[in-house]
Amino acid sequence: MLSMGNRNFQLCAYFLTICFSSVAMMSSFPKLILISFDGFRYDLLNETMTPNIYKWASRSTWFTNGSRSQYVTNTAPNHMSIVTGLLCYFLFPKKNCLSRTPHGGQHHFIGLMPRLLFRLILTLTTFWRTWTAYGNLSDWMNDVDDIVDLFLRENDPVNFVLWYLAEPDHTLHLNGFFNGELRKKIRQLDQLFGYFIAKFQSSHLENSVNIILTADHGHSQIDSVKNIMCVRDYITSEGYDIGDHMIYPHSEDLALELYRNISNAVKTLGYKVNVFLKEDVPARLFYSNSTRIGRIVIEPHIGWAASLSCTKEQLLQTYNAGEIGFNSSSHGMDPDHKEMRALLVISEVPNNIDLYSLMCHLLSFPAAPNNSSMSVDHAEFFLLFVAFLLIVMILAMCMPWKTKISDHRIMNRKEHRFLLTDCCCTKDAYDTDSDFLIPKGNSRGTITDEFANPRYWKKFFALTKTSFEWYGDYDILNSIFEKYLKPTDTVLQIGCGKSRLAEQMYDNGFKSIRSIDLDIAVIEEQKSRNRMRPGLVYTVGDATSLSFDNEEFSVVVDKGTLDALLPSQDNLQQSSSVQKMFNEVERVLKEVGRYLIVTLAQQHIVTFWAEYFVNTYVFGLCFIISSFISSVSSRRFMLRVHEVANCASTFSMPLFVFVAIKLRNVSNISLPIELCRQGSYQFERIKDRNDLVSAIISEQELSQFVHLCSRKLDREVSIAVESRHKSGPRYQFYIVDNVKTKSFKSYAVFVVPLGREAEWMFSNEKGRRALRAQIGKDRLIVVVLSRSHIYSSLQEVQDEIAPFFDILSCGSVDVRATCASGNSLLSGNWTVEDVVSENREYRRLIFQSSASIIQSEAHLKYAKDGKKIVDLDSLSCEHHLFMLAGLSIMPKNILSNPSLPKLKFAVLGLGGGILASFLLRHFPNALVDGIEHDPDVVDVAVHWFALPQKNRRMNIIVIDALDYLEDKAQKANEKLDALFVDLAGPIHDSGLSCPPAVFLNDYVLDNMKNSLKRDGMIALNLVTRDEEVARKARRSIASHFPSLFHLHSEEDVNEESFRSVQQTAAD
Structure with a gap:
């Protein structure tokens, strides 16, 4: 079995070439059938639901993680993209190439090209019903008979058939995933496929016709009728056309009006829906320049929908504000979501000799002569295919493509009502609120608008009494200064103000320091305070016009003066002053002299400094190459930037020390800028000014984030950290605090295993809060890894994030x-x-x-x-003990009378068989059904958990639990005394880990109830870490069972067990 995952469809095309090439080599008329089951999601193919397809797929090339579909347009390009290999951007504008108009009223197939170029090479027939012609099993089997006849007929046999079925898409729209109707429809499709394979085998076509089984897209459940945005409520009723998830306004003014109205509704009412103008649709979807795309694109999140046909009033009346059962599913979402992946299985298995050509293709490298069948040049076939495209284009020009606004598509079916919605899309994008000092949105190590905005810094400085308190003292700066200063150096401090930096340096051995400032009062105060330090000299002076000789000082120190002189980049006069100051500093510095600037490093400061000292003169917004200025033509500096922890401030704003080292005249070589980050002893080379600005701002964001986390958080916050070697976030950190604690006494770090980041516990805030409560720490840092990065080991992860966190140790468990x-x-x-x-x-x-x-x-x-x-006589899981306790509330009081005859138990979710084995040993006359859908798990239970498989009272049934319940509910003489539901599954968007959400829908709960005797009991283990999900589950169960008993287990967060008895009332 080949599991290719969600690879580029271009690779699929190459695999098709591989798979079909062997047949092409043997025959001048290779044959192919492309079967498309509309909306068949990749994970619906399994041994239980689709045994016939599963058997065939297991010996074929099966893409077990599905194929990535294309995003929807008005003419639904997924099938178009499959048969043409073109993205929607390149598909024919404003037309639908494949008409689905029925032909003749019989089998509704159309021959687009039955005798193309006089049957030179290829003939094509499509069984392509309109999507509203759903058909049934009998119709579909008739199609199979006709298809076989087309391949076998003596006169004009075809060699390429496209066969489309509108299921299970139709059933999913009407019923969703969980009310049982989908399972019935999938079984019909599986029966059809079994008939198809049997017919091909009996007709000796199996080895001569290649088969592709696929779908155009996947599907996703709509969580609730309340999750539907009725777009018509917020826009005018005329002046536009509509398509799938799109609006085509007749004028630009109307387009902007509709966009504003819909966007405001989303923001105000909290709809989880993305609204785009066409040009703003993500570039990866190739939409912005396509004439097929509406001016406005509407994209709901996962579990939500946006309908262009309903109104909220209609929905509330139809579904009684959510009280009436709602089941529906939709598609048209972002194709990157796994719910949108489609089924893909190819009949042939590729030869390994063909991989060489595939590798050359992936590397964009011409293949050398080889025996790979992919290297065969089928020139005639290529010319024919071009001709085919031209013919289809001609046909396409005559076909309509837009749909007018239709009546609302609300339909009723028994007690459940459903809505055919337009789409349902994308996971929540997390967006954290922030006070003004924290950049809005999650930091991702990139430049943010806040740090680049002068108003941000103006407000920042307004909060301080004096800027000097933000720039630290010698205790903070000494580790940097002592790298560049010697006790014998002559030092000039420009703009000293009231700072004590010079006297602190003097006390630490630097005895020759001259300080200047324009403020006479400040200078007099400094002289008075330092009269006992004879080496300190304070004079009134202007940094832009120094009175000192050339090359008089070894070191020039600037602590905050540059920031004060250049508060913004817009003032030309101030820029000129800084330019003059830099010229003067360069003049008075000796060769190999060091210019040290202590700064908060606003973006325009970084830019101005870097431009000046890398041979570019900056004046306002004009950049003039310094080679035209003779006074600086020989300038050559080596630049370094050090980040310093600013512990002197009550607010942790990082300090930076900019170092410019004046070199002797050197050859015209490129000198790098080097950056040493806080906590590091190594320099990293920065390519250019823009990268320097980006690196500094990322450190500022991190510092602000750390400061935010220095106090208790009343909400979750997060930050992303990039790798220096690869683009894109390498780690995403989520910080979750116990809001009830008064002081922090413990914290831990939890590294999410790669591949599990989509699970409920790790993918949303509620889940992460539940994880923190389960771990029992006052603060939890959840670390999410990126799939686009490579991690050699957990130790590597620990080493990389060690400067920030201590790694969580499980401690209590030793494997x-x-x-x-x-x-x-x-x-x-x-x-x-x-x-x-x-x-x-x-x-x-x-x-x-x-x-x-x-x-x-x-x-x-x-x-x-x-x-x-x-030990089969004890139960280690607390919830098993709770489930057994439910037997005591039954009228028979089975727990007190375990030897009662003819007791019948069933355990759904056999697993290791612990509960089933215990029941068998402690109820000597009971018959126990152990239900497990995975035969491999049964083998594990027998070999490793001592499951008594051969005991005559133990009936192990390998079957889907849903099928078992459906069958048991219909058999009047085989009812159960007790049903134990102990099923587990991966946590999805439902927030449930036990049982899977399908077991709590009305259809399945009815089957549970009907499987029991009149005084029977169901014990159901519910595990969820979302209290709202738990309450919803209780309501669902209570609506089917008159008595509900609820016990809460302390062994897991919000883990609950339910016992439901049909007669006894208690709570």
């Missing part, structure tokens, strides 16, 4: 041994581990797909021969 590990086709990678926790030994089964959940856990004990065995 002694990994007993076994493997991979299941259904459950993915798994491990069985023997661990010690609180001085007791346990055996655990863990799935990598939900590693935050222990799938199964058992106590270990030692047999008489000293061998370690599983």
Whole structure:
């Protein structure tokens, strides 16, 4: 099986060439059928729901992570992109190339090119119904018969068929994923595919016709009717056309008006919807220059929808403000979301000899002569394909493409109502509020508007009594100064003000220091205070016109003077003054003299300084190459920047020391700018001025962020940290505090394993707050890694973030041994581990797909021969004990009478079989059904958890639990006394880890109820770290069972067990 993941579709094209080339070599008429099941999401293909497709896919080339679809336009380009290999930007403007108009009223297929170029090479037939012609299993089987006949007929046989079915898209729109209808439709499609394969085999076509099974896009569930934005409520009723997720205004003025109205509604009412003007749509979607794209594009987040046809009033009436059941799903989202990935399986398996040509393609390198079938030049086929495109373009020009505003598409079905929405898209983009000193939005190591805005700095300085308190003293600066100063140096301090820096330097051994300032009173005060320090000289002087001789000083020190002289970049007079000051400093410095500037490093300060000292003269907004100025034609400085921790201030604003070292006349070589960050002893080379500005601003952002986190946070904050060697954030840090604590006594860092960042616990604020509560620390720092970066080990991660955090240690658990590990086709990678926790030994089964959940856990004990065995007479999980306690509230009081005859139990989610084994041993007359959909897990339970598989009272059934419930509900004579629901799964957007969300919908809960005897009981283990999700789950269960008992387990955050009895009432 080949798992390619979400690769570029161009690679798929190359794999198609690989897969089909062997047939092409053998025959001048290679054959191909492209089957598209509309909206078939990649993860709907599994052994349980689609055994026929699964069997075929397992021996084919199966892209198990699906294929990335194209973003939707009015003419739905996904099928177009599949058959042409073109992005929507390049598709034919304002037309739909493949008409879906029925032909003849029978099988509704159209021959776009039945005899193209006199059947020279290729003939094509499409079974391409209109998307509203949904069909049924009988119709589809008739299509199969016709397709087989087309390939086999003696006169004009075809060699390329496109076969489109409007399912499961239609069913998903009407029912969503969770009310049971989707499962029925998927089974029909699987039956159809089984019939198709059988028909091909019996007709001897299986080895001569290549098969591609795919879909145009995936689907995503709409969480609630309240999550639908009815766009019509906020725009006028005329003057535009509509398409999928798009509006086509008839004038530019109307376009801007509609855009403002929709954007204001989103902002004001909290709709999770993105609204774009066409030119603002992300460039990766190739939309901005395409005439197919509407002027306004509307993109909802995951779990939301935006409809251009409904009104809020209609929705509220139809669904009674959310009280009436709502089931619907939609598509048209950002193709980068996994929900939008489509099914893709190719019948042929590639030869490894073809990989050479593929590698050359990926490297954009011409392949040498080789035996790869990809190197064969099918010139005739290429010319034919060009002709095909030209014909289709001609046909396309005559076809309409826009749709007018239609009546609202609200439909009723039994007690549930649903809405055919336009789209539903994208995860939440986290945006943190901030006070004015913190850059808005999450810092990402890049330049932000706040630090580049002079008003930001004006307000910043206005908060201080004097700027000098922000610039530190010698205790802070000495580690930098002592790198560049010797006790014998003659030092000039310009703009000394009231600073004590010179006297502190004097007391530390630097005895020759002259300080100047324009303020006579300040100079007199300094003289008076330092009269006992004879080497300190204070005089009135102007830094822009120094009275000293050329090359008189070894060092010039500027502490805040540059910042004071150049508060903004807009004042030409002040810029001229700074230019003069730099000229004077250069004049009085000796060769190899050092000019040290202590600064807060505003962007225009950095730019002015760097431009001057790298041979460019700056005057206002004009840049004049210094070679035209004779006075500075020989200037050559080596530049360094040091970041200093500013501990002197009550607000942590980083200080920087700019160092310009005057060199002798040297050859025209490029001297680098070097940066030494806070806490580092190494310099990094900076390429140019822009990179220097960016690096400094990133350090300012980090410093501000650290200061923000120096006090208790009432909300989550985050920051991204980039690598110096690769673009894009390398780490994202989320800081979560316990808002109830008065003082911090503990904190920890949690590094999210790569690949699990999308799980509920790590991907949103509620989940991370729950994680902090579970860990039990006052502050938790959650570290999310980037998939675009490479991490060799956890130790590397620890070393990189060690300057900021202490790494979290699990401490209480010591993994002694990994007993076994493997991979299941259904459950993915798994491990069985023997661990010690609180001085007791346990055996655990863990799935990598939900590693935050222990799938199964058992106590270990030692047999008489000293061998370690599983203790089947004890339960290590608290929720299992709670579930058993539910038996005591039944009318039979089964817990007090375990020997009652003919008891029937079922455990959904057998896992390691711990609960099922305990029931079997402690209820001697009970029959136990152990339900597990993964046969590999059953094998693990038997071999590692001592599951008594051969006991006649234990009935292990490998089946989907949903199918088991549906079957049990329909059998009157096989009802259960107790049903234990102990199912786990990966945490998705539902916020649930146990059970999967589908088990809490009305259809499945009805089946649970109907599977029980009249006085039966269901015990359901619910694990969620979202209280709102927990309350919603309670309401769902209570609506089906008259009595609800709720116990809260302390072994996990917000973990809850429910017992529901059909007669006894208690709470």
